[in-house]
Amino acid sequence: MTTQTITRMQAAGPPRRLSRFGQWADRHFKWLLVAPAVLLILALSIYPLLFSLVVSFINYDFQVPGHAFVGLKNFERVVFDPVARWSLFLTAWLSAISVAIEFVLGLLVALTMVKSFPGRGVIMSILIVPLFISPVIVGQAWTLLLQRPFGPTNYLLTQLLGQEVTIGWMTERPWLYISLIVADVWQWTPFMFVILLAGLTAIPPNLYEAAELDGVSAWQAFWAITLPHLAPMMLLALTFRLLDAIRMFDTIFIMTGGGPGTQTYTASYYLYTVGFTQFHLSQATAGSWLFLIFTAFVVTLLVRRLLKTEPV
Amino acid sequence: MATTAPVRRRKRRSVPIGRILLLGFFLIFVLWPLYWMFNTSIKPSDDYLTVPPVWFPAHPTLVHYEAALFTYRGLDGLINSLIISLSATVLSALLGTLMAYSLARYDTGGKHLSFWVLSQRFLPPIGIVLPVFLIYRQVGLYDTHVGLIIAYTVFTLPVSVWMMFAYFRGMPKSMEEAALVDGCTRWEAFWRVAVPLAAPGIVAAAVFAFIACWTEFFFALILTSRTAFTLPTVFRAFIGFQGAQYGEAAALAIVSLVPSIALGVLAQRHLVRGLTLGAVRG
Known part of the structure; x- marks a missing residue:
C-alpha cells in the first residue's frame, strides 16, 4: 500500500492540444471508463437490493392493500414457515450431493483426458456440450427420458435387470431427488472436468518423471504430486460450482414443479412461489434477504479460503 | 526439446481398459439424453408409447418442429x-x-x-x-x-x-x-x-x-x-x-x-x- 507504484501510464499528463473538456476527461479517464458499468450495476443491482430491504419491512402484498410498516413480521413468517426451512435444508443437501458427485466424476474423467490420444479433441468437444445448454432444456431432456409412460428408462432397466421396473422417477421419493441430481450432474460435471483438466495439465510433467525414476507408484504419485498441486484449482471449482448449485431452480421448475406437494422445493423455488404464485411479495423479499445472508455467509467462508490458497 | 536427456526405460502400459471404460460410459451418459431428444423430435406421434420404444424412427417427420x-x-x-x-x-x-x-x-x-x-x-x-x-x-x-x-x-x-x-x-x-x-x-x-x-x-x-x-x-x-x-x-x-x-x-x-x-x-x-x-x- 505504502509504496504503490505509479506506472508511466498513470503519471502521463494530458497532451497540450486538447480542449478544456478534453483535458478534464483525460485526467479523469480511469473513472470515466468504469462509470457506465458501475452506474448500471448500482441501478439494477444495488438499488433493487435496498428497495427490497424496504419492502421486506412493510406490507407489500397483491392480496392485502396498503403499504404499512410491519416490522419483522415478514421475516417471522418465513422463519416459522416449515416449508421455508425444509426448502433450505433440501437446497443444502441437493447441492452438496450434486457437487460432490460432479467433483469426483469430473476429476476421474479429467484424469483419463490428461494424456493426449487419438480422438481426444473430438471427445473434448462432446464432453463440454452440456455447459452450453439451457438448464430448462436439460430438465426437458431428462423429463423425456424419465417420465412415465413415455420415457424409455424403465424399459431399459427392465431389460438390464431382468425384472419389471416401474419407477415413478418424477413423483416417488427418493427417485425424484435422484432424477434432479442426475440432471444436475449431467449438466455440470463438465464444469468440474474442464477446470480440473486445466489444473492437471499445468502440473510440470518432470515431477512425474522424477517420481517414476524414484520408483514411486502411480497411486503414491497421485497423493504426493497431483493432489497438492491441484488443491487450489479444486477449491476454485468447488466454490464456483457450489455457489451456483444453491440457486437451483430451472430444472425443478421443468421436471417436478416443486412437487409432489412441496417435496422438491429448493430455496429459490420456495421464494418464487411465495412471491409469484401467492403474491406475498414482501414475505418473499424478506425470505430472499435471509437467503442472501446465508449465501454471503457461504461466500465469505469459501472465497476467503480461496484467496488464501490461490496464486494461480 | 529434451534430446540430451538420458534415454529412460518407459514402462509400456498395456491397454488402459479402466480409462477407456470410464470415458466410454461418460460419453454415453452425455450423448444419450441428446440423442433421445433428437429422436423424439423427429418421431411421429404414433411411435411415442410403443413397447419396446422406437430407437430409430422409420418415418422421420418435421411436424413437431412446425x-x-x-x-x-x-x-x-x-x-x-x-x-x-x-x-x-x-x-x-x-x-x-x-x-x-x-x-x-x-x-x-x-x-x-x-x-x-x-x-x-x-x-x-x-x-x-x-x-x-x-x-x-x-x-x-x-x-x-x-x-x-x-x-x-x-x-x-x-x-x-x-x-x-x-x-x-x-x-x-x-x-x-x-x-x-x-x-x-x-x-x-x-x-x-x-x-x-x-x-x-x-x-x-x-x-x-x-x-x-x-x-x-x-x-x-x-x-x-x-x-x-x-x-x-x-x-x-x-x-x-x-x-x-x-x-x-x-x-x-x-x-x-x-x-x-x-x-x-x-x-x-x-x-x-x-x-x-x-x-x-x-
Missing part, C-alpha cells in the same frame, strides 16, 4: 431471444471492456472495486429479481425487450469485466505507454492501441455473455410475459404433458441448443477462462 415454432410461438421466442441476447452481449462486452481496462491499467478503486463487481456474480438471482420486478412494473419496463436487455447486461457484466481484466493484465503495456509518450490521449491509447490487440479476448468474453443470455431462464420467466418472452420460457407450455407434446418440446429444445453449442464449441479454447471469470488461464 408446431413448436408456430403453434407454440417458438419462432417469436427465438426472435426475441436473438434480439435480447445480441443487444445485451454487445452492451456487456463494451461496458465490460471499458471497465476492465481501467481496472487492469490504472488500478481504479484498488481491489475493492474489482471484488465488488465479482461479488455481483454470486448474488442469488431471486434476491435481485423480486425488487427488479416491482421496479420494472412501476417504470413500464416489465415485459419489454429493453427491460430484459438491461437486466442481462448487468447480469453478464461481472463475467465480461473479469475475463477482460485478466486479458488486459496478460498483455504488455509497452505499446500503450509508447502511444502516450508520442502524445496520444489516454482514450486514444486505449481505443486505437489496446482494443485492437485485445480483440480476441473481447470476442471470447462476448461469446460467453451471449451463451449466458441465450440459456437464461429465471429473469425471463419473471420479467417477461406475452411480448418479450424468450425461447427458454416457451418450455413452460410443455410442463405436465397433459397432451402428447413430447415431440414439440424436443423439437424446440433442438432448435434452441444448436446456436449456443456451436458457439461454445468454437470458443472452447477460452472456456476455462470463461468458466472461472479469468482466474485460470486455459
